[in-house]
Amino acid sequence: MEEQTKYLLNENDIPRAWYNINADSPVAPEAVLNPMTNEPVTPDFLSVLFPMGLIEQEVSMDRYIDIPEEVREAYKLWRPTPLIRARRLEKALGTPAHIYFKYEGVSPSGSHKSNTAIAQAYYNKIAGTKAMTTETGAGQWGSALSMACQFYDMPLEVYMVRVSYDQKPYRRFLMETYGAEVNASPSPKTHYGQKLLAEDANNPGSLGIAISEAVEMAASSNGGKKYGLGSVLHHVLLHQSVIGEEALKQMDMANEYPDVVIGCVGGGSNFAGIAFPFLRENLKNGQRTRLLAVEPDAAPSLTRGIYAFDYGDTACSAPICKMYTLGADFMPASIHSGGLRYHGMAPTLSSLYAQGLVEAVAVSQTKVFEAAVLFARTEGLLPAPESSHAILAAINEALEAKKTGEKKVILFNLSGHGHFDLSSYNKYLTGQMEDYALPDEAVKNIRQHIPAIKENALV
Amino acid sequence: MEEQTKYLLNENDIPRAWYNINADSPVAPEAVLNPMTNEPVTPDFLSVLFPMGLIEQEVSMDRYIDIPEEVREAYKLWRPTPLIRARRLEKALGTPAHIYFKYEGVSPSGSHKSNTAIAQAYYNKIAGTKAMTTETGAGQWGSALSMACQFYDMPLEVYMVRVSYDQKPYRRFLMETYGAEVNASPSPKTHYGQKLLAEDANNPGSLGIAISEAVEMAASSNGGKKYGLGSVLHHVLLHQSVIGEEALKQMDMANEYPDVVIGCVGGGSNFAGIAFPFLRENLKNGQRTRLLAVEPDAAPSLTRGIYAFDYGDTACSAPICKMYTLGADFMPASIHSGGLRYHGMAPTLSSLYAQGLVEAVAVSQTKVFEAAVLFARTEGLLPAPESSHAILAAINEALEAKKTGEKKVILFNLSGHGHFDLSSYNKYLTGQMEDYALPDEAVKNIRQHIPAIKENALV
Numbered sequence: 009m010e011e012q013t014k015y016l017l018n019e020n021d022i023p024r025a026w027y028n029i030n031a032d033s034p035v036a037p038e039a040v041l042n043p044m045t046n047e048p049v050t051p052d053f054l055s056v057l058f059p060m061g062l063i064e065q066e067v068s069m070d071r072y073i074d075i076p077e078e079v080r081e082a083y084k085l086w087r088p089t090p091l092i093r094a095r096r097l098e099k100a101l102g103t104p105a106h107i108y109f110k111y112e113g114v115s116p117s118g119s120h121k122s123n124t125a126i127a128q129a130y131y132n133k134i135a136g137t138k139a140m141t142t143e144t145g146a147g148q149w150g151s152a153l154s155m156a157c158q159f160y161d162m163p164l165e166v167y168m169v170r171v172s173y174d175q176k177p178y179r180r181f182l183m184e185t186y187g188a189e190v191n192a193s194p195s196p197k198t199h200y201g202q203k204l205l206a207e208d209a210n211n212p213g214s215l216g217i218a219i220s221e222a223v224e225m226a227a228s229s230n231g232g233k234k235y236g237l238g239s240v241l242h243h244v245l246l247h248q249s250v251i252g253e254e255a256l257k258q259m260d261m262a263n264e265y266p267d268v269v270i271g272c273v274g275g276g277s278n279f280a281g282i283a284f285p286f287l288r289e290n291l292k293n294g295q296r297t298r299l300l301a302v303e304p305d306a307a308p309s310l311t312r313g314i315y316a317f318d319y320g321d322t323a324c325s326a327p328i329c330k331m332y333t334l335g336a337d338f339m340p341a342s343i344h345s346g347g348l349r350y351h352g353m354a355p356t357l358s359s360l361y362a363q364g365l366v367e368a369v370a371v372s373q374t375k376v377f378e379a380a381v382l383f384a385r386t387e388g389l390l391p392a393p394e395s396s397h398a399i400l401a402a403i404n405e406a407l408e409a410k411k412t413g414e415k416k417v418i419l420f421n422l423s424g425h426g427h428f429d430l431s432s433y434n435k436y437l438t439g440q441m442e443d444y445a446l447p448d449e450a451v452k453n454i455r456q457h458i459p460a461i462k463e464n465a466l467v
Numbered sequence: 468m469e470e471q472t473k474y475l476l477n478e479n480d481i482p483r484a485w486y487n488i489n490a491d492s493p494v495a496p497e498a499v500l501n502p503m504t505n506e507p508v509t510p511d512f513l514s515v516l517f518p519m520g521l522i523e524q525e526v527s528m529d530r531y532i533d534i535p536e537e538v539r540e541a542y543k544l545w546r547p548t549p550l551i552r553a554r555r556l557e558k559a560l561g562t563p564a565h566i567y568f569k570y571e572g573v574s575p576s577g578s579h580k581s582n583t584a585i586a587q588a589y590y591n592k593i594a595g596t597k598a599m600t601t602e603t604g605a606g607q608w609g610s611a612l613s614m615a616c617q618f619y620d621m622p623l624e625v626y627m628v629r630v631s632y633d634q635k636p637y638r639r640f641l642m643e644t645y646g647a648e649v650n651a652s653p654s655p656k657t658h659y660g661q662k663l664l665a666e667d668a669n670n671p672g673s674l675g676i677a678i679s680e681a682v683e684m685a686a687s688s689n690g691g692k693k694y695g696l697g698s699v700l701h702h703v704l705l706h707q708s709v710i711g712e713e714a715l716k717q718m719d720m721a722n723e724y725p726d727v728v729i730g731c732v733g734g735g736s737n738f739a740g741i742a743f744p745f746l747r748e749n750l751k752n753g754q755r756t757r758l759l760a761v762e763p764d765a766a767p768s769l770t771r772g773i774y775a776f777d778y779g780d781t782a783c784s785a786p787i788c789k790m791y792t793l794g795a796d797f798m799p800a801s802i803h804s805g806g807l808r809y810h811g812m813a814p815t816l817s818s819l820y821a822q823g824l825v826e827a828v829a830v831s832q833t834k835v836f837e838a839a840v841l842f843a844r845t846e847g848l849l850p851a852p853e854s855s856h857a858i859l860a861a862i863n864e865a866l867e868a869k870k871t872g873e874k875k876v877i878l879f880n881l882s883g884h885g886h887f888d889l890s891s892y893n894k895y896l897t898g899q900m901e902d903y904a905l906p907d908e909a910v911k912n913i914r915q916h917i918p919a920i921k922e923n924a925l926v
Contacts, residue, residue, distance in 0.1 A: 092544075
């Protein structure tokens with residue numbers, strides 16, 4: 009019999025509901041706090057930034073939330089995504105393990121971000137939103153929301169971290185091709201940007217700053233504009249659950265079940281997307297799959313951060329969440345995985361990690377690129393540096409299985425392609441890449457960057 | 468009932484044979500001539516450049532040629548490719564036409580070129596070839612062969628047109644990530660390159676020059692290296708027939724049959740790939756599908772060239788073929804569709820065009836980019852500029868159907884993605900793009916650039 013490589017589903021297998029882990033989590037989610045009062049936020053406060061459809065999802069305890077038919081129609085442009093057995097990588101490693109990956113890079117914008125971008129644009133559209141704002145680091149999220157806003161005929165303002173704006177013009181051109189307005193952040197368009205530029209005209213920007221600007225533009229628009237976030241928030245993680253739901257069906261087609269499910273984590277959404285449906289099977293149906301989150305050692309919020317209430321942005325204007333954090337003013341080193349350079353971690357994922365239901369590991373970027381090149385040379389696909397964190401962890405699991413002889417089944421999420429990251433590959437191939445592990449001294453000092461609000465006293 | 472968008476096949480639907488149009492063409496193929504003698508080439512002459520497996524395919528009159536199982540295994544990494552109904556584009560145009568496209572951009576290297584790259588590397592490998600050489604213009608072919616040679620553990624030397632080498636570093640980095648050695652052409656590594664650089668150290672290069680260098684390196688290697696070509700030759704077109712064979716099955720799944728099949732043409736391989744299986748149905752099974760080749764008005768070999776014997780390269784060292792040509796020393800303007808900047812057209816396709824079995828049209832690049840942006844904004848996928856020639860023609864057919872009210876079924880080949888072409892999109896969006904139609908005077912002078920060999924006297 010022929011060896012099967014790809015496991016494909018048809019359009020009617022696109023999930024009809026998103027899965028909400030909060031319905032099954034042993035610990036109820038913590039309240040989100042208003043940054044001006046430190047008290048739990050009200051829907052009224054959130055509605056300045058988000059349409060009610062998304063706010064309801066943010067706090068919902070329903071296990072399943074129906075995916076609107078219009079969103080499923082748009083998903084059909086690329087979903088269901090393939091599950092692929094990495095047979096060539098297995099052979100190169102000489103491992104008895106079976107390595108599968110879910111490939112989200114087939115989406116038009118090149119990553120899993122489209123799964124939530126379409127949903128967010130849709131809920132904004134039906135709520136009457138006239139225009140949207142957002143931030144982007146490496147550009148994956150900005151590209152995805154640019155496409156989605158174009159589909160629903162809403163103008164989009166993107167605040168793009170200046171260093172990426174300058175170094176990644178292709179990502180900017182892609183957003184502009186989709187019709188978005190892209191601003192280098194900090195930008196003279198916002199009060200916060202003006203303040204920062206007055207202090208330093210060459211401020212290179214950060215994701216936290218860009219979030220602050222996008223939030224300011226929405227909050228000060230008198231309802232004319234709403235804001236979209238590409239990770240961290242619960243409704244974003246919820247939308248990504250289509251990844252894991254499809255993967256469950258596809259692993260079944262392959263007659264296997266994963267011993268370990270792996271994803272990279274920046275804000276946490278692609279990992280949550282693939283892992284939470286498998287966590288449901290652990291919690292409800294007696295499965296015992298390990299769930300492994302992989303973060304860069306330059307921004308190790310899960311493995312070295314503190315579990316506390318903290319701001320989501322640098323200007324301290326975004327809601328306060330309980331999460332693993334390195335401090336809202338933490339500036340991660342300039343690693344090439346721009347999508348993982350964030351000080352915090354999704355509160356939902358943070359809670360599950362604190363409960364011991366999820367594992368985490370931090371890895372260095374030269375090892376990540378070594379894994380990425382091996383993957384490209386065996387499987388052909390060029391992975392995003394972010395996603396390559398998951399590849400490295402999968403390879404390490406497979407090499408461990410080689411030592412023990414275990415026929416382990418490994419599943420990881422290849423959350424995006426690296427077509428816009430080739431200058432990073434060039435740096436790696438020409439020996440110009442460095443590692444940036446966080447010094448112990450910096451870790452010791454994190455607590456002083458965490459806001460002194462009463463809930464943090466309990467931590 | 469839900470509207471279907473994508474038509475997917477499973478791995479066991481990957482064709483088991485390539486389709487050879489020469490078996491069904493009403494006119495036998497013309498001889499290929501030795502550039503040193505102007506006499507028909509012998510297999511011995513060709514075997515300096517190519518392994519016997521490919522030479523046999525070049526001259527075969529068998530209707531079907533089995534695809535080796537090892538090649539089908541590698542195809543499984545991305546094949547079968549999806550057939551997608553462009554429902555959002557249809558709506559934007561307000562056309563009664565149904566528009567389908569076959570999406571070859573899902574291949575790891577980003578285009579249809581992988582279909583023949585894998586086959587060529589395979590036949591070289593089993594013939595004992597130790598290393599390969601090739602040229603690349605925009606980089607799609609070079610990327611594909613770099614990946615394929617890595618799969619079969621053969622070193623590859625790529626000669627990349629210098630202007631692309633400088634302007635498209637990402638394509639170069641991709642080839643290097645796949646393990647290839649990439650040289651700017653003209654290069655000091657070859658005698659021909661040395662000669663050109665001595666005349667002009669800033670020679671920007673051309674595809675014809677790069678072919679000459681890659682051919683020289685193989686021909687002078689005493690059998691150590693063979694040469695691979697990404698289009699034009701018959702075996703290359705043959706390998707691309709998997710596109711059309713799959714599309715036939717997928718149109719059947721959609722319960723439709725195309726009135727017109729469209730592809731862009733540079734050397735002719737992606738168009739041949741989608742069109743020839745439909746041409747077989749015209750010739751053998753009474754179908755009447757129009758087959759429309761779309762070329763850039765800056766390199767209009769079919770619509771404005773001469774049907775004559777001509778060299779395939781600039782140094783006049785490659786075999787002489789009867790084809791539509793603008794002259795081997797023709798320098799196309801610097802349009803952004805690098806893959807279509809070639810002076811000639813595949814002999815097999817040229818013959819079918821001369822017989823009136825295929826139509827052709829030339830279009831301008833600003834119109835092409837207008838179509839590309841509309842496509843990206845409706846369907847999400849960012850098309851390669853080359854492939855966007857086909858999109859423009861499909862849109863024109865759909866608008867024509869809108870006028871007449873005809874429920875026409877249109878199928879085009881989206882041969883690759885445009886992720887490495889975003890600087891061209893930026894030029895278009897910022898109004899910096901020009902058109903380069905060939906002046907009538909230049910067309911009149913083409914004949915004087917055609918070699919004076921006896922067969923040309925008959926033209």
